[in-house]
Amino acid sequence: MPILDKFSRQLPKTRKLFRKEILILLGLFFFMLLLRGGIEIRDTFVVDRALQFDNWALTIARQPDNPEYLRGPHWVDEAVRDLTALGGAAVLTLTVIFVFGYLVLKNSYRSAMLVLIATMGGLLISLLLKDFFLRDRPDIVPALMVETSPSFPSGHSMLSAVVYLTLGSLLTRLETNSRIRTYTITIAILATVIVGVSRVMLGVHYPTDVLFGWTMGFFWASLCWFVMIVLQDQKLVEVRLEAEPDEDPEDLWGDNHDGDESA
DSSP: OHHHHHHHHHHHHHHHHHHHHHHHHHHHHHHHHHHHHHHHHHHHHHTTOOOHHHHHHHHHTEETTEEEEESSSTTHHHHHHHHHGGGSHHHHHHHHHHHHHHHHHTTOHHHHHHHHHHHHHHHHHHHHHHHHHOOOOOOSSOOSSOOOSOOSSOHHHHHHIIIIIHHHHHHHHTOOOHHHHHHHHHHHHHHHHHHHHHHHHTTSSOHHHHHHHHHHHHHHHHHHHHHHHHHHHTTSSOSSOOOOTTSOGGGTTOOOOHHHHHO
16 A cells, blocks of 8 residues: 555664654753752762862862962963963864854855854853752862853863864764764864863862763753754754865875876
8 A cells, every 4th residue: 555655665764763853851850860960969069078079180280388379380370371271262162163154165064053053052052050959169279260150060161072072973963984973083182172171270169069060961962963863864964074076086186197197
């Protein structure tokens, strides 16, 4: 029967989409658990019961006889300040603008808008969480830079995870070369880790601030990744970046075939 034949053809796609929707729902459930855990952490800190792990992690990177400086050569302090800028507003904003412009130039307009929406959504979540928890900055060791916003969660850690992991996952969905995909997501993870560790070393965040920021950023990046998959399955965004109409796909890297020219 025609109706049964049509149903049988659509069934595999329906099952695949259903599985992805289940994963999204599980992700939302995981988010609620994280929020509940965050509330309990906040209540713990209100009564000044600092975690032993926080104290240990903040002091281990400092010189025992002079906690105003990090362990190691004198240039380590400045290097850590430079690395933490990877999660700063200026660097992240420029990164998003550059990637957004690249996607627009490649005529990947829907993908560009998805990158912008994912980033702005992550920023909004970070601001709301900071205003909700209102945790004070660490005072166990001297801070190596001035910060005035609430401590929990770490905005640098969360936004670096949101931006780098979201962009990394979205760009890997647009790339067909497996080595480039692996390289892209590895760099995204490495940048996220560097930013979080630097915040603790500078004494401006507790480790739990960073861990929660990483987790929330990873959750948001994963959610955007699942949305990207669903939209690609529905043919609403580009499956991969195509060559420009007037370009030869084999010459995207600027390779000239001398043999062809001599012929």
